[in-house]
Amino acid sequence: MKNSTYDFIIIGAGVVGSMIARWLSRYQADILLIDKEADIGMGATAANSAIVHPGYDPQPGSLKALTNVRANPMWDQLSAELNFAFQRPGDFVVAIGEQELPILDTLYQQGVKNGVPGMKIISAAEMLEREPLINPEVSGALWASTGGICDPFQVTVAAAENAVLNGAEVLLETEFLDFLMEGSRVVGVRTNRGDFFARWVINAAGIYADAVMHKAGVRPEFVIKPRRGEYFVLDSADIRTRNIYFPVPTEKGKGILVTNTVHGNTIIGPNANIIDDKEDTSCTRDGLEEISQGARKLIPSIRLRTVIGTFAGLRPMGNARSQNPAIDYGNDFVIEIPQSVQGLPAIAEMVVDLLKDAGEKLVEKKGWDPIRPARPRFRTMSHAQRQALCAADPAYGRVICRCENVTEGEIVREIHAPIPATTYDAIKRRTWLGTGRCQGGFDMSRVVTILSRELGISLLEVTKRGGGSEFLFRQTKDKEAQDAA
């Protein structure tokens, strides 16, 4: 690493930390982004509904309502600059049965208060015309044209890479242990890789943000609990929904939704269970049953036999507002990022504003490049584009993932990218390899071989997602004998 003294250290390279790094990278400052995992975006970033909300749902006046509505229009420019997939199919809150109909109006009014544009209450007939798969007992829907979808992991990679291209540093497998203090002032962080000094430390530790905060000796009453949400991914060959569909919200939250993804699949979920263990991303039998029932309320034709993937994510739920509304945490840390990524650019912008308010003189850097160049994605290309790509680099001709059509060229590029992908999951999340019908059955051994070759490590050292998740234990007897001979 270039130095151990920085202007800013950001703890946590999730979607929030990475976006803050990207926002700060436009200023003359030394930035270090650290994460305890082997890749960026391994926490809540990697497992959620992937929706950019219009902002009619949060309580008027809340920080969440503000960031939702402020951030929503920023996504088009962001995706153009950072080259990640973003679509605005619009979202629908679907009322099933007459008794749910009045809730649509409440939401609509809330949206108006929050300043959400492009909302309209539509009839059952119009809803069915727009999506024939919807439950015929639909009584009406709230349509919000600004609802969007993205892949939050790919947003994270794009933002962090852009920060790196503009001079920021990223250190992975670097776990925050404690703050370095001078009197009552934070002057840096202690990690498993040594001490790093900084003028400012930004806590973007997601689900562990409370623990990080407590190390600074503040707000011990503030606690973040994981709220686990389980999801199903459906085979795109069997069902293709057109938009984002929510049930009417209840006191438990937005409920079990049906949405398409930027990768072309439909996903259903999540349920919402507060748990204790911040690492417990397990799926449960009851949860999966709950989700399929919830999803069938909106789209009755959904069949579980078309499921090709299941996952669970942990959303950080803080007690700031619910248990102690008197405390204003806003000036200390930006903590609670519930549900998804909707407020993201506005949160990064807000961090910059907080720093400015605190007297930090941020000077814009000459030659800051807002663009993160896209890398070729074989699966989305036309025949002609593929032909040109393979002619330029033959490695793009070899298909490694047969379901999602990911090539060796793409894998090698990711291994040598500005933030190198050094694990199987890192490659999977960047290229979407191994996410199809065979779930990596065909590509896995081939990707492990490519990682071993490109990183110059033994096959035994290649991992799924960092130390302790190796694929292979030892050579077979034959292979040992061969190598000995």
Place this chain on the structure above:
Amino acid sequence: MQHKEIYDVVVIGAGPGGLAAAIEAKKAGARDVLVIERDVELGGILLQCIHNGFGLQTFKEDLPGPEYAQRFINEARAVGVEFLLDTMVMDLTPQRRLHLSSRQYGYFTLDARAVVLAMGCRERTRAQIRIPGMRPNGVFTAGTAQRWVNVEGYMPGKNFVILGSGDIGMIMARRLTFEGAKVSRVLEIQSYLSGLSRNYVQCLQDWDIPLQLQHTIKRVIGKNRVEAVETVAVDDHWNFVPGSEEIIPCDTLLLSVGLIPENELSKKAGVMLDPVTSGPFVDERFQTSVPGIFAAGNVVHVYDLVDYVSVAGNTAGTHAARYALDESEVEADYVPLKAGKNVRYVVPHKLDRNALEAGDVQLQLRVTQPIEEDVWLEVRSESASIVRRSERYARPGEMVTILLKPGMAEAVRKAESLTVDVYPKAEA
């Protein structure tokens, strides 16, 4: 190899079905036959099946997989079949234009007068059977583990539990034991074996590996690597039996829970698929719903023995060559074949009314439920029994074959449809 722009027959996949089809297509007079294989070697999945048991029907010899494949590879080379290795078919049109991608040859197209689909099958995954719990490394399909051990020479675990009594799972139980790993048990959610009985005897019983019928995985435990699985007994409706849970420490869970014909390419070509087999609807020549596109082997339905795959390849290859040489074939008049009592499916799905004039036609089927007593296998039309033969039992894990012979031609010609039943002799 310099490839041509158009071939009489293009075969997709160089496994046993594809190799047999290519050889027979050449022998039947096709001028140029090309096999396209995405792997760097010929032989398909047989290359990782280093156990024996192959070729008992074809060669009357007990061969390991790679040797069985080699005999076909040698013959294919001898008769002048051409190959494109390390090349993947990305698209196939109903007009039989193929879009291909390859490191060596780039991205290109070629055309075929007839195509044989021989892409084989893939394994069902954890997600498809929705095993709850954490998602650590160490949950692999049996075939993935087989490739690692037998082709790459590496062990993907030390202490295994296997879910599913499919053939690959049982064979891997024995193979891993040879390599010094511990295989603590094999679980099967059904009340009966899903693979071959001979594999149960040779791979589990002989090595004291317990098989627990009506058991499954309730939960996978472990953050980065599997640490244990929680198993549970199930009743006849697959409900968990309370109190039967057991935590079994292990570092790897192998899945052998079924195979699914691989038909993404077939769908692109507009080939109609049977929802029961997940393979194309075929006639007795193994022609699909798209004229000039044939299918052979596990891409049609999952076979139990490779020998039968080769036979299916022979049929598909012969008829693909005939189609390529004479596209003006008359539209056939078909007799549909229906799955009757205790039959899950029958292949072919339909039969040319005059097919038996040219020789025997082999019907292959799988039963729905096991019958552990003498059974009748019967093919009948609306009005008459056409053929009936007996077996000592019928099991879902073992394919059943019935031959229709030229002597039955008249009865078949007159039939509206044919139905196949399997039932205990005692019921007759």
